[in-house]
Amino acid sequence: MKINWGTGIVIAFGLFMTFILYFVFEVQSNSKYDNDLVVEEYYKHDSHFQDEMARIQNAHDLKNKPSIIYTAEGLKIAFPNTFENEKIKGNVLLYRPSNKKFDFDTEIALTNNELLIPQKKLIKGRWDVHMEWQCNGTKYLSKEVIYVN
Structure with a gap:
């Protein structure tokens, strides 16, 4: 199956968005990464x-x-x-x-x-x-x- 350049761009954008969403989810859910404020109140x-x-x-x-x-x-x-x-x-x-x-x-x-x-x-x-x-x-x-x- 041959993929044209338009389909390749859509696939690249989809993979990039999946990659970014994975890292956002990883940082928010993993307790190793501390997201606290500098000052509590x-x-x-x-x-x-x-x-x-x-x-x-x-x-x-x-x-x-x-x-x-x-x-x-x-x-x-x-x-x-x-x-x-x-x-x-x-x-x-x-x-x-x-x-x-x-x-x-x-x-x-x-x-x-x-x-x-x-x-x-x-x-x-x-x-x-x-x-x-x-x-x-x-x-x-x-x-x-x-x-x-």
Whole structure:
């Protein structure tokens, strides 16, 4: 049986659509592929956006900002000496964009104006560090990206 070029094009389109539908079905039904949102309650999070921007601006306006440095011991967050250890309250969220199972939250408890997150808690790759803290009634928020080797 001889197939003309019109029939060949229709068969090619049919095979291509079947191929695409197979992959769409595979990704949606297989639990290996994670399709979660970045934030669980997206719209609730979005409603507090202006407050978040004000806290980011407060952190940006500081003359002496806290530093976030990755060292061999782990992630070191150092606050300037202008801040008093007892007056700083807040937490540090380490967010792993590739897998939310590795995300964790740590309360800020300073020793000599430093907080150390041990190396054993961090796996290799990219981490988004969101640090929210409050000192003397002013709220701050800083966001940085670090890479763990």
